Amino acid sequence: MNYILNHPLRVAALAAGHLELVAVALVVALAIALPLGLFAARHPRIAPWLLGTLGAIYTIPSLALLAVLVRWVGLGFAPIFVALVVYAQFMLTRNIVAGIAGVDQAQVDAARGLGMSPTQVLLRVEFPQALPVMIGGVRIAAIAMIAIATLGGYVGGVGLGVLIFNGLTLHQPQMIVAGSLAASALSIVVDMLLRLGERRAATP
Amino acid sequence: MKGQIRYEHVTIRYPGSDRNAVDDVSFECGSGELVVLLGPSGCGKSTLLRTVNRLVPLDAGHVFVDGADVTQRDAVELRRSIGYVIQAIGLFPHMTVAQNVAVVPSLLGWDRQAIARRVDDLLRLVGLDPDSYRTRRPSQLSGGEAQRIGVARAIAARPHALLMDEPFGAVDAVVRSALQRELVRIVAELETTTLFVTHDVDEAFRLADRIVVMRAGRLEQVAQPHELFEHPATAYVAEIVHAGDDVFRRYFLHGRELLRGGSQ
Numbered sequence: 001m002n003y004i005l006n007h008p009l010r011v012a013a014l015a016a017g018h019l020e021l022v023a024v025a026l027v028v029a030l031a032i033a034l035p036l037g038l039f040a041a042r043h044p045r046i047a048p049w050l051l052g053t054l055g056a057i058y059t060i061p062s063l064a065l066l067a068v069l070v071r072w073v074g075l076g077f078a079p080i081f082v083a084l085v086v087y088a089q090f091m092l093t094r095n096i097v098a099g100i101a102g103v104d105q106a107q108v109d110a111a112r113g114l115g116m117s118p119t120q121v122l123l124r125v126e127f128p129q130a131l132p133v134m135i136g137g138v139r140i141a142a143i144a145m146i147a148i149a150t151l152g153g154y155v156g157g158v159g160l161g162v163l164i165f166n167g168l169t170l171h172q173p174q175m176i177v178a179g180s181l182a183a184s185a186l187s188i189v190v191d192m193l194l195r196l197g198e199r200r201a202a203t204p
Numbered sequence: 205m206k207g208q209i210r211y212e213h214v215t216i217r218y219p220g221s222d223r224n225a226v227d228d229v230s231f232e233c234g235s236g237e238l239v240v241l242l243g244p245s246g247c248g249k250s251t252l253l254r255t256v257n258r259l260v261p262l263d264a265g266h267v268f269v270d271g272a273d274v275t276q277r278d279a280v281e282l283r284r285s286i287g288y289v290i291q292a293i294g295l296f297p298h299m300t301v302a303q304n305v306a307v308v309p310s311l312l313g314w315d316r317q318a319i320a321r322r323v324d325d326l327l328r329l330v331g332l333d334p335d336s337y338r339t340r341r342p343s344q345l346s347g348g349e350a351q352r353i354g355v356a357r358a359i360a361a362r363p364h365a366l367l368m369d370e371p372f373g374a375v376d377a378v379v380r381s382a383l384q385r386e387l388v389r390i391v392a393e394l395e396t397t398t399l400f401v402t403h404d405v406d407e408a409f410r411l412a413d414r415i416v417v418m419r420a421g422r423l424e425q426v427a428q429p430h431e432l433f434e435h436p437a438t439a440y441v442a443e444i445v446h447a448g449d450d451v452f453r454r455y456f457l458h459g460r461e462l463l464r465g466g467s468q
Contacts, residue, residue, distance in 0.1 A: 116280070
């Protein structure tokens with residue numbers, strides 16, 4: 001706590017960097033997960049395979065994945081960014097598939113029968129109703145990403161992880177606590193905001 | 205020709221099945237006529253219905269609506285010109301009642317005011333007060349009210365043909381008979397050609413100008429209700445028209461003849 005009070009600007013700057021890393025990774029991850037999820041939702045035979053593969057990737061320990069990524073893309077922003085995008089895929093895609101699968105088939109039948117094109121069925125009927133579940137996926141992914149992003153301090157000198165890893169090497173428990181507390185606070189705030197979004201999407 | 209539906213040697217086999225779901229079916233549903241497809245579940249009646257708006261593809265034969273082969277028409281445009289009501293109703297829960305009713309007119313690009321007027325007219329037509337129902341959500345409707353909205357949504361863009369797949373199967377008996385009476389009134393008022401699927405013999409007798417009896421994908425008989433009674437073509441037809449309380453059906457048919465001036 002002391003460290004945060006004594007170095008508020010440094011902590012704020014690292015928190016901002018942390019949030020930026022997660023936000024950019026989340027946007028890129030969503031850009032990949034959306035088409036992937038929609039494809040899987042339309043191809044129920046492929047969905048379990050795709051989700052299984054993404055789930056398997058999700059179980060790779062993050063330090064191990066980062067070690068491999070550092071060899072490929074070097075140190076800095078890149079390895080942790082790629083790791084976040086990769087880890088988010090499972091949570092995002094799974095909830096997109098679940099959200100669309102959860103839409104009552106009678107509505108889809110009625111929508112088609114009334115003359116909606118496949119795109120209209122998706123955008124006007126399936127998507128609005130799947131939205132709360134999809135936002136739920138974004139929320140879970142964002143929280144996990146905030147946690148995993150602390151490793152960015154180890155491989156790239158970005159985010160609140162910098163405090164934690166510097167604290168470890170310098171034997172400064174205050175820095176470790178400050179980094180952890182700030183990361184937790186970020187998680188809680190992001191969780192609350194996305195919960196709000198989830199609820200608003202569920203009650204139009 | 206308006207709204208006329210014609211089946212010619214229609215055959216459908218689902219992938220992986222060893223028998224035809226619909227087997228060489230031909231009949232015609234004249235303009236403004238209410239034809240009921242009657243048969244046990246799994247007899248192919250819903251499948252047959254869903255060929256008209258191309259929700260089910262044909263393996264052989266032809267289906268004509270307004271004299272045009274449905275496979276020659278764009279599926280989406282075809283469906284917008286045909287009303288469609290299903291047992292599960294399928295109202296969109298994230299839209300208001302008015303938005304649900306307005307689905308097809310808005311797909312067709314009607315202007316806002318025309319849509320608003322049409323929605324109010326339709327709500328009145330199905331017996332619901334526009335002012336108290338317009339802004340409700342489907343979750344705030346009873347089963348009977350929801351299916352009234354389902355019917356209003358189906359006829360919103362003034363289709364010449366209306367397809368109904370066991371529309372009243374999930375509502376209780378009292379509501380069902382009210383809905384049946386109103387359907388007869390609405391269809392007569394709009395002169396919409398209607399194909400109506402049911403397994404309920406009494407419902408078929410109440411509604412139908414003609415009944416198509418199906419069994420295992422084949423036509424057993426196509427006839428007016430009283431003909432089914434008096435001259436059943438097969439043992440199966442005789443069995444189902446006399447199943448249960450057929451006193452009611454005799455009484456009902458008699459009443460209908462009187463209403464129509466005995467012209468049948």
